[in-house]
């Protein structure tokens with residue numbers, strides 16, 4: 001969410017952001033509402049002041065005058081009640097529109113309506129060559145008994161899967177390796193709730209925009225979060241942190257749940273796009289300073305690249321376009337990993353800088369050394385998300401006889417085994 005004063009002083013910048021991000025928001029309606037709201041607030045405050053002076057008049061008045069004042073008072077009260085109702089209505093509508101205001105994208109973001117406008121910044125590594133016909137991850141997993149798809153569908157319907165045997169151990173190895181790497185970078189592991197209230201979904205910007213993507217449990221007023229990012233922001237929502245605590249660095253782990261309504265027919269087979277998956281999330285909460293955020297963005301991106309390089313996977317880093325980065329982002333870089341079965345790169349990581357857009361929604365502030373209270377900056381990036389990353393490992397490191405070479409960095413987590 002943007003600052004109202006910023007919108008008043010930079011209406012065109014907000015209109016431009018709405019346009020290049022493809023947001024459905026009428027900035028002029030918002031500005032008009034803001035003006036009406038301030039005028040109504042002034043009138044209510046004035047009326048309340050008059051009401052107070054009224055009580056004094058009443059105390060001093062004789063009986064005849066009191067009868068007149070009673071009549072005046074009733075009319076006056078009705079008018080004040082009506083003003084308050086108008087204020088409540090404009091206030092509610094203004095809050096609704098404020099939640100839709102997009103962060104202003106950085107000037108280097110390619111302008112375009114969706115990921116087709118994304119720009120590849122660099123490609124690292126080379127796709128593997130096979131002297132046999134490689135299997136896709138679903139065939140390989142079924143051949144080796146590493147996943148149940150049909151049986152899982154009996155249990156949980158479309159896009160369900162169960163990992164079996166070494167695939168479970170490989171998933172644990174990938175997560176443990178990522179957590180150890182992040183701990184080495186002073187990120188604190190935090191196992192967060194995936195079962196969340198509405199507030200942190202609003203605080204991170206997942207609501208109100210994409211309600212249809214989120215599993216809801218209405219009887220308990222709870223939702224299943226699509227990423228640990230939600231709880232990580234939610235943990236400190238409403239707090240005023242001491243600047244000495246910043247930057248807060250979390251390695252958030254949680255199951256992630258997504259309805260994938262928008263992707264109905266895409267990736268229905270296999271492990272690429274499922275309703276429930278596991279992720280280690282890099283999260284930073286830092287001071288409201290653009291250079292500080294830029295430094296953390298670079299670090300979160302470098303850590304994800306380090307993970308992919310350590311795993312020996314070929315990947316490309318992408319600058320996300322204005323229409324792909326989403327409403328809350330200042331900047332987003334995706335990392336796409338090579339999938340032999342697709343013959344192309346598929347997103348495995350997404351690195352975002354949001355400045356204070358989330359913190360303003362979550363009312364997450366800090367007191368800086370000179371005592372000023374500011375909204376913090378938040379950033380996040382994927383460290384590892386499985387089973388999509390497992391699918392990449394299976395496909396890229398398969399051998400002719402259907403084994404999979406274990407990346408060196410994972411061998412300590414798999415009893416030293418070089419092959420599974």
Ligand SMILES: Nc1ncnc2c1ncn2[C@@H]1O[C@H](COS(=O)(=O)NC(=O)[C@@H](N)CO)[C@@H](O)[C@H]1O
Nearest residue numbers: 227229272273274277348349350381382385388
């Ligand atoms: N439906 C899904 N099935 C499997 N993996 C998924 C699914 N949705 C997302 N992912 C994985 O999770 C990663 C992060 O998802 S994201 O929405 O792009 N970004 C976030 O969630 C951020 N919090 C950064 O992690 C994706 O890059 C992808 O690797």
